[in-house]
Amino acid sequence: MVRYIIRRLFELIPVILVLTFIVFTILSMTPGDATTIILGSDYTPELGAKLRVELGLDRSLFVQYFHYITNLVQGDFGMSYVTRAPVLDQLRPRLANTAWIVACAMFLCVSIGIPIGIRSATKPNSFFSQCAMVFGLMGVSMPIFWLGLLLILLFSVNLGWLPSSGMDHGVKSLILPAITLGFNYMANIMRTTRSSMMEAIRQDFIRTARAKGVSEHDVIYDHALGNALMPTITIIGMNVGTLLGGVVLTETVFSIPGMGRLLVEAINQRDTPCVLGTLVVMAICVAVSNLIVDLIYAYMDPRIRAQYGAKARQA
Amino acid sequence: MDAQQNTLEIKNLTVEYLVDDEVVHAVTGVDITIPAGKTFGLVGETGAGKTTTALSILNLLPLPAGRIVSGEIFVNGQDVFKLSPRQLQAMRGSQVAMVFQDPMSSLNPIKTVGEQIAEGMKIHREVSDREALSQATKMLELVGIPGDRVAEYPHQFSGGMKQRVIIAIALACNPDLLIADEPTTALDVTIQAQVLKLIRELKENSRMAMLMITHALGIVAEVCDFVGIMYAGRIVECGTLADIFDNLRHPYTRGLFDSLPDIENRRAELKPIPGLIPDPMNLPPGCSFHPRCSYAKPECSRDLPQVRWLSDTHYVSCHLYNETAENML
Amino acid sequence: MQATSTAGPITTKKEFYAQFKKKSIAHELWLRFLKNKTAVIGLVIFCIIMAVAIAAPWLTSYDNVVVKMDIAARLQPPGMEHWFGTDELGRDILARIVYGARVSLLIGFSAIFVSLMVGLVLGGAAGYYGGKLDSVIMRAMDVFLSLPDVLLALAIIAAFGNTKLNLTIAIGLAFAPKFSRVVRSAVMGVRDNEYIEAARSIGALDSRIIARHVLPNCIGPIIVQVTLYVANAILTIAALSFIGLGIQPPTPEWGNMLASGRTYMRDFPHIVMAPGLAIFFTILALNLLGDGLRDTLDPRLKH
Numbered sequence: 027m028v029r030y031i032i033r034r035l036f037e038l039i040p041v042i043l044v045l046t047f048i049v050f051t052i053l054s055m056t057p058g059d060a061t062t063i064i065l066g067s068d069y070t071p072e073l074g075a076k077l078r079v080e081l082g083l084d085r086s087l088f089v090q091y092f093h094y095i096t097n098l099v100q101g102d103f104g105m106s107y108v109t110r111a112p113v114l115d116q117l118r119p120r121l122a123n124t125a126w127i128v129a130c131a132m133f134l135c136v137s138i139g140i141p142i143g144i145r146s147a148t149k150p151n152s153f154f155s156q157c158a159m160v161f162g163l164m165g166v167s168m169p170i171f172w173l174g175l176l177l178i179l180l181f182s183v184n185l186g187w188l189p190s191s192g193m194d195h196g197v198k199s200l201i202l203p204a205i206t207l208g209f210n211y212m213a214n215i216m217r218t219t220r221s222s223m224m225e226a227i228r229q230d231f232i233r234t235a236r237a238k239g240v241s242e243h244d245v246i247y248d249h250a251l252g253n254a255l256m257p258t259i260t261i262i263g264m265n266v267g268t269l270l271g272g273v274v275l276t277e278t279v280f281s282i283p284g285m286g287r288l289l290v291e292a293i294n295q296r297d298t299p300c301v302l303g304t305l306v307v308m309a310i311c312v313a314v315s316n317l318i319v320d321l322i323y324a325y326m327d328p329r330i331r332a333q334y335g336a337k338a339r340q341a
Numbered sequence: 342m343d344a345q346q347n348t349l350e351i352k353n354l355t356v357e358y359l360v361d362d363e364v365v366h367a368v369t370g371v372d373i374t375i376p377a378g379k380t381f382g383l384v385g386e387t388g389a390g391k392t393t394t395a396l397s398i399l400n401l402l403p404l405p406a407g408r409i410v411s412g413e414i415f416v417n418g419q420d421v422f423k424l425s426p427r428q429l430q431a432m433r434g435s436q437v438a439m440v441f442q443d444p445m446s447s448l449n450p451i452k453t454v455g456e457q458i459a460e461g462m463k464i465h466r467e468v469s470d471r472e473a474l475s476q477a478t479k480m481l482e483l484v485g486i487p488g489d490r491v492a493e494y495p496h497q498f499s500g501g502m503k504q505r506v507i508i509a510i511a512l513a514c515n516p517d518l519l520i521a522d523e524p525t526t527a528l529d530v531t532i533q534a535q536v537l538k539l540i541r542e543l544k545e546n547s548r549m550a551m552l553m554i555t556h557a558l559g560i561v562a563e564v565c566d567f568v569g570i571m572y573a574g575r576i577v578e579c580g581t582l583a584d585i586f587d588n589l590r591h592p593y594t595r596g597l598f599d600s601l602p603d604i605e606n607r608r609a610e611l612k613p614i615p616g617l618i619p620d621p622m623n624l625p626p627g628c629s630f631h632p633r634c635s636y637a638k639p640e641c642s643r644d645l646p647q648v649r650w651l652s653d654t655h656y657v658s659c660h661l662y663n664e665t666a667e668n669m670l
Numbered sequence: 671m672q673a674t675s676t677a678g679p680i681t682t683k684k685e686f687y688a689q690f691k692k693k694s695i696a697h698e699l700w701l702r703f704l705k706n707k708t709a710v711i712g713l714v715i716f717c718i719i720m721a722v723a724i725a726a727p728w729l730t731s732y733d734n735v736v737v738k739m740d741i742a743a744r745l746q747p748p749g750m751e752h753w754f755g756t757d758e759l760g761r762d763i764l765a766r767i768v769y770g771a772r773v774s775l776l777i778g779f780s781a782i783f784v785s786l787m788v789g790l791v792l793g794g795a796a797g798y799y800g801g802k803l804d805s806v807i808m809r810a811m812d813v814f815l816s817l818p819d820v821l822l823a824l825a826i827i828a829a830f831g832n833t834k835l836n837l838t839i840a841i842g843l844a845f846a847p848k849f850s851r852v853v854r855s856a857v858m859g860v861r862d863n864e865y866i867e868a869a870r871s872i873g874a875l876d877s878r879i880i881a882r883h884v885l886p887n888c889i890g891p892i893i894v895q896v897t898l899y900v901a902n903a904i905l906t907i908a909a910l911s912f913i914g915l916g917i918q919p920p921t922p923e924w925g926n927m928l929a930s931g932r933t934y935m936r937d938f939p940h941i942v943m944a945p946g947l948a949i950f951f952t953i954l955a956l957n958l959l960g961d962g963l964r965d966t967l968d969p970r971l972k973h
Binding site: 041044045048049052053056057080111142163164166167168169171172175176178179183226230267268271272275278289290293294297303305309312313316 | 708805812813814815816817818819820821824825827828829830831841848901903905908909912914915928932935936939942945946949953954957958961
């Protein structure tokens, strides 16, 4: 099992390299001259040419990329065109804020979505289940930036319970953004859990378990759920990316100083190193979380586990 | 007959399914009695209602479609339909155990076979985890699988071995009644023979009663003491092994035996029963077999035939025997 | 027995099949679809939206109503003259919603069309030929799938700017890897069927087999995904416009309407209701439709 983990970690590296290369290449095609942006009103053709050489912008794409990666590995994300300071300085505080919101959102989604999904699968024709299905459908169709605005109208403007922007109020600041960010995701998880539970309950081994005298509670929460969790985890994993996509929107709605807002600002200011930096960090996060989900899945599925671990026991 | 003597008594069982607003008459008026230690073979073609009968014993019918309309089932003298869910759960696996037809999908893929065998023991008896697992190892060896495979997962076993694991699970708590629903049908012929041998050994070594559901008369001959022939949800003939094999009376039973190819006379033409099994949503009036019966009389399409006892052990349900007990075939 | 019919012998294929009174498959599928109430609701809502979008020029005037500012009439709540009220520049919100539908639907469908084309080629090749080609293509797609669609689209827009064309291409490329996956698995499901082997054994060319046998049988899952991804694409356009990197004002787009109305929403909440509801209902309708198509076309899932 450990060997499997190490192998997957190694496989992560080329994935990240390719991802960063793609992003790098796309952004390098930005028309316009970086030097004009950096120098601003101080721009003269001579200064511009000097700066180009200094920044290595006259070299080929691959050379530039190579330098970028070698710097990146040492923690140097380059210099922002706008602040003239290391991009990393901008990234660091923002990353924490974003991380908090994403973590809260995931926690909410999993802890609410999965139980509702299970409950509505065990009694598929009940009122609860019908409501859950309707909620699920609304949930995946809801544009989260609109949801955010509505939540602000209700909870900030009308009721005054929660802040409408910023991160200054501790936990209270996290609630609305987390709900907004996770809304689609939670509905997705709920629907997936429901359908994979229903699928699992239909299986023959459930009949065997009942015939053995296993209590209905254990049939559902041990036998069925154990099998249903695996496709659910796969779907959860596949959609972590959408959470990161939603981060941009949520932070815009709630004016949160995070990675998403930084990305938008950087794009608007044509600050390519900053854009690159944010996208690279986000891509790495997605790749790592995909890996984590894959590993959890591999751990849970004895067919995979047996391939890589239990062989030693078989002597 | 002292009711306590009989491990299983099914009286006048009628079961229906509700599918898309249509009623499927799966089982109608079925009586089965199995004394302790004896094996009852329930024979019939696919769709005759055998599995439904078996599932009813443990009240395992698929909800919401399946409905027990009427009848009583007594296991060791207890009325199954009057049991609370808890009592029913206590009975399943410990007094009555079931082996299903398709071994490939009947085991939970994410639990070891040892865990699955031990699970029943932990539910029905006060045993520690370690004790249960060690018993599970013994059960595996009982069914002919090396005990050290107790920590393996179902996907690491072949079809025949999976079926043995399922038998091990069924026997783990020493049930009084074992229901085997076509236990060898999904297996290769050679594996079939092995599993049958195992079943026969178990039968000889214990006082376990068995309900063996099958469509193969050969298996019945090997293992069963009593035989019930089922057609379109009803038992049309029932008796001891000798009654049925040497003294059969019902035209359908005759058709079943005749359709077996004769290995001695290979030039003889095969004699299948003409026609098809009736649609259970739309059973023919009167005797359900009459459209395919070469002995059919006018009353066969009007009236349901009554049960006629030909001896202490042998009864038949056919209009041919309304007046006489003599063999009319 | 003498034939009493006056018709002559059966001569055409049509007559031959007619004697078995076979309903066409399309007709049967349509009847099945109609049984699914939610799917029908989705279809109806979507048709209404399409109809409104297409009929926009006849319903209201672009220059006079949609973009013309009328400060005196600004920020009016919904009433008789302006059914959805007016926005911060005095423009009728309903008219802007109607025109906004055009933009969203047009770009949404075009983008998915791009995705579909790319996906058909890549996924079809990967699924049909398998082997090394499949591995290479799929690994490439997996890498792209690691980037969330919004982010990939953002990267492309950051580089090339946010014209309508760029938006279409950006979103199209963002969804292409997903489509490739769908097409690939649909093709693989069909490829192993025996009638493909039969076609090959009589010497049919690969291209012919793909065009006449493989693709027509894959249409089911592909249509379902097209519907669902169009919903996604429309959502992405609205999202991008909301953060200012999509369709720019004064062109009406539901997302940028929400963004510009945001500043006033505390005192004039009506300004964020209509555009949000428009996005919500469009996506809901497409999701219902997609789910309904999936249930209709995949018989396995019914019970």
